Amino acid sequence: MNLKQLSHMLALSQTTVSRALNGYPEVNEETRRRVIDAAKRHGYRPNPSARRLATGKTGMIGYVLPTGTAVDIDPHFVEFLSGLGDYARSHELDLALSPADADDQETTYRRIVANRQVDAVYISSPKPADRRVALVNTLGIPFIVHGRSEGLDFDYPFTDIDNEGAFHEAARLLVQLGHRRLALINGDDRETFAIHRERGVRRALAASGLVLGEGHVCSLAMTEENGYRAARRLLEQSDAPTAIACSSLIMALGVVRAVRDLGLTIPGDLSLIAHDDVFAWLKPENFSVPLSTTRSSIRLAGARVAERLAARISGLEEGARGEVWPVDLVIRGSVAGAPG
Amino acid sequence: MNLKQLSHMLALSQTTVSRALNGYPEVNEETRRRVIDAAKRHGYRPNPSARRLATGKTGMIGYVLPTGTAVDIDPHFVEFLSGLGDYARSHELDLALSPADADDQETTYRRIVANRQVDAVYISSPKPADRRVALVNTLGIPFIVHGRSEGLDFDYPFTDIDNEGAFHEAARLLVQLGHRRLALINGDDRETFAIHRERGVRRALAASGLVLGEGHVCSLAMTEENGYRAARRLLEQSDAPTAIACSSLIMALGVVRAVRDLGLTIPGDLSLIAHDDVFAWLKPENFSVPLSTTRSSIRLAGARVAERLAARISGLEEGARGEVWPVDLVIRGSVAGAPG
DNA sequence: CGAAAAGACCAAAGCGCTTTGGAAGACTCT
DNA sequence: AGAGTCTTCCAAAGCGCTTTGGTCTTTTCG
Numbered sequence: 001m002n003l004k005q006l007s008h009m010l011a012l013s014q015t016t017v018s019r020a021l022n023g024y025p026e027v028n029e030e031t032r033r034r035v036i037d038a039a040k041r042h043g044y045r046p047n048p049s050a051r052r053l054a055t056g057k058t059g060m061i062g063y064v065l066p067t068g069t070a071v072d073i074d075p076h077f078v079e080f081l082s083g084l085g086d087y088a089r090s091h092e093l094d095l096a097l098s099p100a101d102a103d104d105q106e107t108t109y110r111r112i113v114a115n116r117q118v119d120a121v122y123i124s125s126p127k128p129a130d131r132r133v134a135l136v137n138t139l140g141i142p143f144i145v146h147g148r149s150e151g152l153d154f155d156y157p158f159t160d161i162d163n164e165g166a167f168h169e170a171a172r173l174l175v176q177l178g179h180r181r182l183a184l185i186n187g188d189d190r191e192t193f194a195i196h197r198e199r200g201v202r203r204a205l206a207a208s209g210l211v212l213g214e215g216h217v218c219s220l221a222m223t224e225e226n227g228y229r230a231a232r233r234l235l236e237q238s239d240a241p242t243a244i245a246c247s248s249l250i251m252a253l254g255v256v257r258a259v260r261d262l263g264l265t266i267p268g269d270l271s272l273i274a275h276d277d278v279f280a281w282l283k284p285e286n287f288s289v290p291l292s293t294t295r296s297s298i299r300l301a302g303a304r305v306a307e308r309l310a311a312r313i314s315g316l317e318e319g320a321r322g323e324v325w326p327v328d329l330v331i332r333g334s335v336a337g338a339p340g
Numbered sequence: 341m342n343l344k345q346l347s348h349m350l351a352l353s354q355t356t357v358s359r360a361l362n363g364y365p366e367v368n369e370e371t372r373r374r375v376i377d378a379a380k381r382h383g384y385r386p387n388p389s390a391r392r393l394a395t396g397k398t399g400m401i402g403y404v405l406p407t408g409t410a411v412d413i414d415p416h417f418v419e420f421l422s423g424l425g426d427y428a429r430s431h432e433l434d435l436a437l438s439p440a441d442a443d444d445q446e447t448t449y450r451r452i453v454a455n456r457q458v459d460a461v462y463i464s465s466p467k468p469a470d471r472r473v474a475l476v477n478t479l480g481i482p483f484i485v486h487g488r489s490e491g492l493d494f495d496y497p498f499t500d501i502d503n504e505g506a507f508h509e510a511a512r513l514l515v516q517l518g519h520r521r522l523a524l525i526n527g528d529d530r531e532t533f534a535i536h537r538e539r540g541v542r543r544a545l546a547a548s549g550l551v552l553g554e555g556h557v558c559s560l561a562m563t564e565e566n567g568y569r570a571a572r573r574l575l576e577q578s579d580a581p582t583a584i585a586c587s588s589l590i591m592a593l594g595v596v597r598a599v600r601d602l603g604l605t606i607p608g609d610l611s612l613i614a615h616d617d618v619f620a621w622l623k624p625e626n627f628s629v630p631l632s633t634t635r636s637s638i639r640l641a642g643a644r645v646a647e648r649l650a651a652r653i654s655g656l657e658e659g660a661r662g663e664v665w666p667v668d669l670v671i672r673g674s675v676a677g678a679p680g
Numbered sequence: 681c682g683a684a685a686a687g688a689c690c691a692a693a694g695c696g697c698t699t700t701g702g703a704a705g706a707c708t709c710t
Numbered sequence: 711a712g713a714g715t716c717t718t719c720c721a722a723a724g725c726g727c728t729t730t731g732g733t734c735t736t737t738t739c740g
Contacts (some may be wrong), residue, residue, distance in 0.1 A: 002696055013720045018698060028718060048455050049393040050696035053725050058389075060436070067425040072620035078418040081437075086406040089439035095437055096400070096458070097421075099429035115388050117434070213584050223621040250621050253593070257628055280412035288597055320378040342726055353690045358728060368688060392728035393695050 001044045010038055017053055021046070052116075060094045061309055062118030064109055064132075066102035074222065074271035075250070076298055080124065080146070083302025089114045091310050106135050113139045122146055126158075127190050144305050148192050148322065155320035157312075159304050163193045166294035166327035167200030167245055170273045173329065174243040175208050178338035179271060183241035184212060185230045185251055189219035194247065197275075201245055216241055220251075227254025235262055235270070242338045243271040249282055252291060267336035276330075290332035296325060341384045361386070367392075368507045401649055402458030404449055404472075414592070416560065416617055416638055420464065420486070423642025430652050446475050453479045460649045461510055462486055466498075467530050482652035484645050488532050488662065495660035497652075499644050503533045506634035506667035507540030507585055510613045513669065514583040515548050518678035519611060522580035524552060525570045525591055529559035534587065537615075556581055560591075567594025575602055582678045583611040586605070589622055592631060607676035615630055616670075623670035630672035636665060 009018040012035070020027045020035035038044075048317075052058050061084075065073070081095075088095060096118050100108035101143035110134060112118055120142035123132050130149040135141075137156055145158035167184075171302035174182055184201050188193045202212050215237060220226035227246065231254060234241055246252045261265055266272055266289045276284050276293035311317035347357040352375070360367045360375035366594050367375075378384075401424075405413070421435075426434060436458050440448035449472060452458055458480040463472050470489040476495055477483075485498035507524075514522055524541050527534045542552050555577060560566035567586065571594060574581055588593045592614035599606055605613055606629045616624050616633035624631035651657035 003698095004696075014697080015699080015717055015721080019719090022698085026718065031718080045451075045454065047393075047696050049389065049396075049398075050459060050725090051698075053387075053389040053393045053727085054696080054698040056389075056725085060554075065421070065425050065435075067429050068423065069426065073418045073422045073424070073425075075415040075418055075619075075621065078413045078415055081405070082407065082411070082413045084436065085405050085413075085439035086409060089407050089441065093425075094436055094438045096434055097425065098434045099425035101429065111385070114385065174666070223623075225623060225626050228626060231670070234620060253622075257626070260628060279415075280561075281415065282593070283563075283565060286565050286594070288567060288600060343728095344726075354727080355691080355729080356689055359689095362728085366688065371688080387726050390695090391728075393697085394726080394728045396695085 001042050002047065003044075006035075006039060006042065006044050009042075010035060053327075056116050058096075058117060058119050059092060060090065060096045060118045061100065061125075061306065062096045062112050062121040064105045064112070064121070065097045065099045066105060067099045068102045071102045075279070077124070079277060079279060079298045080302040080305075080336075083297075083299035083304075083310055084122075085302075086299075086308045087303040087306035087310070091306075093306070105132055109135055109212070113141050118146075119313045120213060122305050122309060126192055128192055128195065128241070130192075137277075142309065144308050144312070146301060146305050150195070155322070157308065157317075157320050158322040159301060159325070160193075161296045161323065161325045161327050162299070163196035163327070164200035166275065166296070166329070167197040168204045169200075169202035169327075169329045170245050170292075170294050171201040172207070172333075174245070174271055174273065174335065175204060175210065177243075177271065177335065179241075179243040179339065180210060181216070181239055181241045181243075182210070182212065183207045183216040183234045183244045184218070185227060185234075185244055185246045185255065186217060187222045194219060197245075197247060213239065219301045222248040222251050224250055224254040224257075227251030227256045229254070231255040232262070233260035235259070235264065240337065242269070243335070244273075246272065246274040249274055249276050249279065249284060249291070249293075252287070253282075256287060256289075266334050269339055271335040271338075273329075273335060284330075285332060287334070289334050292332045292335045293330050295328045295330050303326070341382050342387065343458070346379060346382065346384050349382075350375060396456050398436075398457060398459050399432060400436045400458045401428065401646065402436045402438065402452050402461040403439045403464075404445045404452070404461070405439045407439045408442045409636075411442045412561075415619070417464070419617060419619060419638045420642040420645075423637075423639035423644075424462075424646045427643040427646035427650070431646075433646070433650065445472055449475055449479070455463070459653045460484075462645050462649060463543075465531055465533075468532055468535065470532075478529075482649065484648045486641060486645050486654070488536075489533070490532055496626060497640060497648065497657075497660050498662040499648065499665070500533075500662065501636045501641070501665045501667050503536035503542070503667070504540035506615065506636070506669065507537040508544045509540075509667075510585050510632075510634055511541040511544035512547070514585070514611055514675065515544060515550065517583075517585040517611065517675065519581075520550060520678065521579055521581045521583070522550070522552065522623065523556040523557070523574045523584045525567060525574075525584060525586040525595065526557060526559045527562050527587045530544045534559060537585075537587060544610045553579065562588040562591050564590055564594040564597075567591030568598045569594070571595040572596035572602070575599070575604065580611070584613075586612065586614040589614055589616050589619065589624060589631070589633075592624075593622075593628070596627060596629075606674050609679055611675040611678075613669075613675060624670075625672060627674070629674050630678070631674045632672045633670050635668045635670050641665070 007014045020032040025033040126149040128150040148160045218230035273292045276295045278297040284293045360372040464486040466489040468490040488500045558570035613632045616635045617638040624633045
């Protein structure tokens with residue numbers, strides 16, 4: 001059933017039927033009713049390929065998926081996707097994932113924009129002076145950055161959490177508890193979120209005349225194994241930290257294992273605070289010693305990004321407003337006063 | 341730059357240019373060379389919306405993403421996606437995720453097929469007599485099932501791993517080591533993979549005249565917390581198992597925690613084997629006691645599914661061939677002879 | 681050498697929608 | 711009553727590609 005057939009059986013022109021269905025004003029209300037009714041009864045659904053050729057609108061949100069045999073999409077992505085999908089579903093939006101070589105995503109952004117394959121895109125895991133953000137900005141397609149870049153000479157719309165503030169609070173608490181030697185087990189420090197977190201820790205330490213020692217900061221991909229290695233390295237050195245801030249729950253698993261292997265205890269020998277993106281399958285309160293966290297649902301962020309993208313597509317949102325969400329500091333058993 | 345303009349500057353018809361570009365035979369080789377050259381030089385790229393309206397081909401693989409506030413996409417998905425994306429990238433395929441109410445995915449399948457939004461779809465986490473598989477089969481769109489359904493009255497193409505065989509081997513090993521009371525901590529037993537695993541364990545036990553006790557099998561969503569709870573429950577009962585087979589590494593984390601909380605040890609008091617889907621961020625060899633596993637890369641499966649979908653789209657593959665991959669049993673420190 | 685076959689190209693008709701530029705009739709207003 | 715304004719609808723022109731059904735040469739071959 002296509003428009004032509006439908007309009008034939010209604011003895012109306014395609015124009016009128018199309019307008020009736022799309023809510024244009026220049027059509028008699030009774031006619032509209034008839035049309036809508038007939039469309040529903042015959043299960044008419046406009047062909048999206050045709051519509052998209054005619055209008056350029058696709059009803060899709062785009063995302064360039066970095067791939068490569070050495071590239072692992074991290075589990076945060078799926079959580080973000082849950083939120084995004086949840087919103088998208090209720091607004092008849094689909095998601096187009098375009099896999100791209102992780103080292104050359106720009107080509108793919110160019111392609112999907114030039115081809116009008118999507119109405120909007122989002123960018124995640126931005127780095128400082130992120131070229132994707134710059135590119136997408138000049139291409140003129142609606143977009144939202146999940147996270148922030150830095151050092152770009154223009155403003156852009158983003159949704160981020162207050163990583164610096166979160167880790168500032170965490171470190172401040174540890175300092176207040178008497179800790180003098182803090183360490184940070186961070187994610188990849190080429191990404192902005194990691195830089196912000198480190199900045200937060202340093203700022204908190206500086207406020208008490210302390211510094212984050214040269215060997216007291218690690219930046220690694222957020223795996224259990226890397227958490228373990230980093231913790232071993234930190235805890236076996238002569239000026240081992242008495243408290244660690246950790247960028248991920250998964251890394252924290254490794255930290256806990258290292259502490260145990262070394263015959264130490266939490267929080268007796270080491271206080272630990274980790275960032276929790278709120279996974280359904282791994283909860284900080286269930287660690288053998290319940291883990292204190294800086295907590296922010298990445299899933300909610302996904303829903304929010306989808307919401308803003310939808311608003312931008314329909315012209316309800318404009319401009320370069322960035323929003324920064326506060327992060328909760330949740331205290332549990334893994335922190336205590338400094339030993340000794 | 342569109343086809344019209346390009347053909348104008350070449351003083352050729354659109355027909356000829358189109359044919360030259362798409363490799364049809366009825367065009368002079370020199371003309372073809374000229375056309376291809378000009379197209380490249382002017383950066384001509386056929387508009388996919390137009391092409392798809394004309395041909396019905398979209399260059400996209402579809403997936404219906406179950407969503408809902410109570411639904412958590414599990415982290416396996418992202419690993420599968422890595423493999424799928426990796427293959428798709430090298431074959432110019434994009435992936436269309438259509439979010440749907442988890443309880444009514446059929447409507448969405450119907451929509452994306454009726455609208456010709458994708459060239460093929462895949463289905464994951466199939467249940468017995470899975471309605472999605474039946475639907476997609478009748479809709480006549482190329483598809484591959486990742487996993488298997490059961491009890492359908494037709495054959496269909498799938499790629500699965502030998503879940504039954506894997507857990508059979510695992511249980512057999514444990515029995516050989518003298519264990520008489522085994523338990524199974526399984527995933528959601530409405531899904532086929534879980535049923536197959538249980539079947540494997542039962543078969544191995546039966547071969548030695550043993551049975552999987554009533555209270556010795558748990559079926560739960562695969563979270564750390566559920567692993568913990570299940571293990572507590574199992575180990576605190578009077579006829580506690582001396583060995584556990586576990587369906588996921590994430591659940592195994594919980595099992596290990598429970599064992600520790602109860603003051604028991606692995607493998608002294610309990611032998612443990614878990615299924616490993618091969619995550620980059622959590623490795624069984626790094627558990628405090630290295631974990632024995634049944635191992636199968638879900639990422640490779642993603643790549644394989646993409647490959648088969650591509651073959652089906654281009655007509656290279658037909659029929660209902662199902663393939664079942666063998667699973668490695670990897671022995672590490674977490675298994676030992678039965679205590680006592 | 682003439683008919684048939686093959687080679688190289690083109691005009692135009694789709695694909696199924698949206699949107700432009702009217703047009704016909706009904707209404708308002710002076 | 712005539713001019714202007716709404717209201718309601720339509721024919722036709724896109725959107726940019728593929729594909730059908732030819733045409734006009736050139737080659738092949740009995």
